[in-house]
Amino acid sequence: MSNLKPCPFCGSEASLHDGATKDACCCTNSKCLLFARLLYIPLWNARPFEDKQAEQIERLKSENQWLTELNRLLISESNQIMAAIDATNAKMKVVQPQKGEE
Numbered sequence: 001m002s003n004l005k006p007c008p009f010c011g012s013e014a015s016l017h018d019g020a021t022k023d024a025c026c027c028t029n030s031k032c033l034l035f036a037r038l039l040y041i042p043l044w045n046a047r048p049f050e051d052k053q054a055e056q057i058e059r060l061k062s063e064n065q066w067l068t069e070l071n072r073l074l075i076s077e078s079n080q081i082m083a084a085i086d087a088t089n090a091k092m093k094v095v096q097p098q099k100g101e102e
């Protein structure tokens, strides 16, 4: 496995272990808690909180896209209604003086 995520504590690069434990890695930052401390790679790469956040972000992006489209449709509908009202008002203005003259 070569797709190592950055260190979950400090964000530094991870280093694969060359010894007998091939499926372990550690942090390359000498000041980090996980420096030279081997961790099983699937555990190293497990980021349940970040994964859940990424899912939530994708869901919110999808909702935002849907709401943006809905907003566009409502504005279009509103513009059509306002145009119909303006056309009706224009006809009424023409009609009203004729009634007043009679």
Ligand SMILES: [Zn+2]
Residues within 6 Å of the ligand: 007, 008, 009, 010, 011, 012, 027, 028, 029, 032, 033, 034, 035
């Ligand atoms: Zn680290």
